Amino acid sequence: MDTDDNSVPASILLYGTAAVILTIGMREIGSILVPIFFSIFAFLIFSPIVHWLQRKKVPGSISVGLVIIFLIIFAIAAVLLVTGSLLQLSTQIPEYQTQLTSIFENIERYLPSSGQYSSIEGILRDVGAFLLGLTVGILTGALNAGTTIALIVITTAFLLLDAAGAPKKLEREIEDQPVLLLRVREFGRSLVDFILIRTETNLIGGIGTAILLLIGRIDFAILWGFLTFLLGYIPYLGFFLAAVPPVLLALFKYGAIGAIAVLVGIWLINVLIENVLFPSLAGKSLKLSPSIVFLSLFYWGYVLGGSGALIAIPLTMVVKMILESSDNTRWMAKLMESGSKE
Structure with missing residues (x-):
């Protein structure tokens, strides 16, 4: 009993040290890991299409080729969209x-001219400069990320080429280990x-946001729809990051009322997606607590940028x-689950 009690702090220290070392190591090779991880997830997204084409009697090499061609076309279209829009922007x-300066000058007319409000005027200007910088930074980051797309596409293509035979190979290798096979499949x-x-x-x-912005005649509506699609993978924060550029442009074009209208429209789309559509489709498949989800954003952002x-x-x-696969670490996996009862 005492041995077990003493082993708990030792286990925590051991796992904590291993986690720190692993974090430092992944951070050092983050530039290599990012395209690898994205390639694996792209493979997971497109491999069901390969299997679907095979079930329709399309030969394996042709089905993989069709999916690869689609992936290349999608990647080229995304790069051209972001690059062209960035150049126009x-x-x-x-x-x-100039428009932002004019807006702040109009606001200043309603502020008292006493010295105590000069700091407020400066804050307003700083906020405006920050929002413009954030908008440009988002687009520049997307453009810089596009330089790794070619590597991701090539790696995904090689993974897809082996997609047809991978399940059979895996089953042959672990056919004598039914428990392991069940865990891998799950x-x-x-x-x-x-x-x-x-x-x-x-x-x-993304499509809903683009249609909304097209109706509102907001500049670069397709780009903001694509940005909404991309940043939708970031829970909680993605919506706010994606909403900043179109709301700013609505402010320039229609004033405060227009900006509020665009913000409300994008917010309603986000509520429909996150609170109605996604939970109804995902069900209980995402068993992560909200705190773990939120902290994971900072952790993986620190490790991989x-x-x-x-x-x-x-x-x-x-x-x-991975933690669930071992009896010694299963308790850690339980701590990561949501506390809500099924």
């Missing part, structure tokens, strides 16, 4: 800055289901499933 930034099914459902709901949210936040939830699910 860069030419209009001086105009937006692991893959849960992860793929989450990624596919998250991608589908993000796509609906901004790209880590996009795949923080799938990576955290992988960690949880």
Whole structure:
């Protein structure tokens, strides 16, 4: 009994030390891990399409080729969309800055001229400069991330080429270990289901946002819809990051009322996606507590940079499933689960 009690602090110290070492190591090779992780998740998204084509009697090599061609077209279209929009936006930034200055000058007319309010005026200008910088930073980051897309596409293509035979190979290797086979299947099914459902709901949210902005005649509506789709993988914070650029442009074009209307519209789409559509599709598949979800954003963002936040939830699910695979670490996985009763 005493031995078991004494082993608990030792186990915590051991696992904590291992986690710190692993974190430092992953951070050092983050530039290598990011394209690898994105390639694996892209493979998980597109491999069901390969299997579906095979069930329709399409030969394996042709089905993989069709999916790879679709992936390349999608990647090229995304890069062209972001690059073209960024170039157009860069030419209009001086105009937006002028409009923002005009807005703050109008606000200043309603503020008392006493010295105690000069700090408020400075704060307003700083906020405006921050929002403009944030908008440009988001787009510049997306453009810089596009430099790794070619590597991701190539790696995903090689993974897809082996997709048809992988399940059979895996079953042959572990056919004498039914428990391990069951865990591997459950692991893959849960992860793929989450990624596919998250991608589908993000796509609906991105299309809905783009349509809303097109109706409102907001500049670069398609780009903001794509940004909404992309940042939808970041829980809690993604919505606010995606809403900043179109709300700013609505402020420039229609004033405060227009900005509020766009913000409310995007918020309603987000509520529909996150509170109605996604829970109804995902069910209980995401058994992570909200605190773990939120903390995972900061952890994977620290380890892998901004790209880590996009795949923080799938990576955290992988960690949880790995912890569940051992009797010695299963208690850690339980701590990561949501406390709500089924």
